[in-house]
Amino acid sequence: MDKAWMSAREPELPWMAAEYELLRDQVRRFVKEEIKPCADQWEENGFIPRSILRRMGALGFFGIRYPAEYGGAEMDSVASTVFAEELGRSTYGGVADAMLVHADMASLYVFHDGTKAQRARWMPGIVSGEAITAVAITEPDAGSDVKAIRTRAVRDGDSYVLDGTKLYITNGVHADLYCVAAKTDPAAGTNGITMFLVEKGTPGFSVARELDKLGWRSSDTAELVFDGCRVPTENVLGAEGQGxxxxxxxxxxxxxxxxxxxxxxxxxxxxxxxxxxxxxxxxxxxxxxxxxxxxxxxxxxxxxxxxxxxxxxxxxxxxxxxxxxxxxxxxxxxxxxxxxxxxxxxxxxxxxxxxxxxxxxxxxxxxxxxxxxxxxxxxxxxxxxxxxx
The missing domain is CATH 1.20.140.10 (Butyryl-CoA Dehydrogenase, subunit A, domain 3)
Structure with missing residues (x-):
């Protein structure tokens, strides 16, 4: 929409400051030059090429909110809002969804809840677009009702063993790192859910099927299965029971x-x-x-x-x-x-x-x-x- 009429307003609203408008211009140019010419093919393929995701990382779009030590721009939620609005303006909802899940949804768990070692290992790749993330919470019988999840994580020595199914997971097919919610104490209610980092290729973890959707065609969506999936205790995200x-x-x-x-x-x-x-x-x-x-x-x-x-x-x-x-x-x-x-x-x-x-x-x-x-x-x-x- 034409926002030219706003330019005469004084004082300027804080979220119209120059740094946000510069970001808007950069994202809008990227959408015009590198998304729109190719996105119809991505819709047919059902996913976005890694080369594009790495390109977005190189341009700083995946590090908008994150510290400079990881390659980020150290901006804020206003900048993320600008980024999301301009991706929405592309008219390719699947592209916007896949990128936003990585940049502003799944990776937040690593940054907010990860240990120093976890962040040091994963955040540089997340910001660069080399390590794509997904968040696995939803299940066949638990969507918005998070407390109803059934995936279990049982402590066994220096590991946890995960068993269960996740459904409708964006980036589920092609992600490298999954932030997975599981019950460590089914009797504890909201205090019995824990988040785990699960890497692609972990034994016992598999993509059961890629899902076919009405819309968001260029974002891959999957059903995930954890069958005796063993993850080390150092892969717990945050404190046990605080997921x-x-x-x-x-x-x-x-x-x-x-x-x-x-x-x-x-x-x-x-x-x-x-x-x-x-x-x-x-x-x-x-x-x-x-x-x-x-x-x-x-x-x-x-x-x-x-x-x-x-x-x-x-x-x-x-x-x-x-x-x-x-x-x-x-x-x-x-x-x-x-x-x-x-x-x-x-x-x-x-x-x-x-x-x-x-x-x-x-x-x-x-x-x-x-x-x-x-x-x-x-x-x-x-x-x-x-x-x-």
Whole structure:
């Protein structure tokens, strides 16, 4: 969306500072030059080439939040929000998803909960794009209800033995390092879940199958199986029994960046639809001449801008280390629903072209659908908000 009108506003909002806008320009250029020309092929392949992930690492996109000692840029949650919004604007939800899971979801567990030795071993490769990460929490009978996971981890000498199944895991096929949630004490409730680092190739760990999805086609998604998978005690992430609290803390950031991705995708959808209806001729004029269409797009744009300002205000608070559980839950609910509403309207205004696979708006509509589910379904988010009211 055109933000030129903001340039005259004084004082400038803090999340419009020069360093964030420079990052925005860099990501937008990368999307234009290195993602869009190739992403249709990635959609067909079902994954993103490692060369692109390493290129993103070399450009610093995977180290936005991390310290310079690991090759990071030492920025904050506002920068992550800019990154996620611009990836969403690419209109390739699978690309955005795979990159954000690595940069702002899975790798957070290593950085926040890892020991000094774990961080020293893994963070440089995470930042460079050499070591891609996934987070394995969801199971066949446990999605947003984390406490319901059944994967077990039993202590055996200087190791833990993991048994169980994980489902719908982004980057699950091609990741190098998995942050896995398992129950170490089933009787302890929220105090009985522990996070583990599991490397690709560990005996007893396998990718059972690659999953076929409606949208996010260029991100690989897998079912994982742990069958007597033995990991050393030094692979415990954080303290035993504290995994649930680690998950809840990191989910705030996950929901923030998913909201930002939703905003970016909705912005792109409205932009391309306004362009289309201003040129599509019908009934002796163009579709833009029809009041119902242009007012509908204007209202969606207004709601989108309001949500965007809430998004960045929350990101700014998170950068100041405020607890924003209520706000991130609100954002996830609002933005996940709004991008679907925008996509529906934009497909409608494209007419038959809107359902053609050659049309970007068709892909946006498929990819948007996941955003009201992944990272916490809308209904779960609203229950979190209600519980805090």
């Amino acid at each position: 649930f609290y680690s998950i809840m803390r990191n989910l705030q950031n996950e929901r923030l960046v998913l909201a930002a991705m939703s905003i970016g995708m909705a912005e792109a959808a409205i932009d391309m639809t306004v362009t289309y209806v201003k040129t599509r001729r019908a009934f002796g004029g163009v579709l833009w001449d029809m009041q119902a269409i242009r007012q509908r797009l204007a209202m969606l744009s207004a709601r989108l801008e309001a949500s965007r300002q809430f998004l960045y205000a929350t990101a700014w608070r998170m950068a100041a280390d405020d607890d924003c559980l209520r706000e991130t839950s609100m954002l996830k609910a609002i933005c996940g629903e709004l991008v679907n509403e925008v996509a529906y309207a934009c497909v409608q205004f494209h007419g038959a072209m809107g359902v053609m696979r050659e049309s970007a708006i068709e892909r946006v509509a498929r990819d948007a659908r996941v955003l009201s589910i992944a990272g916490g379904a809308t209904e779960v988010m609203l229950e979190v908000v209600a519980s805090m009211s």
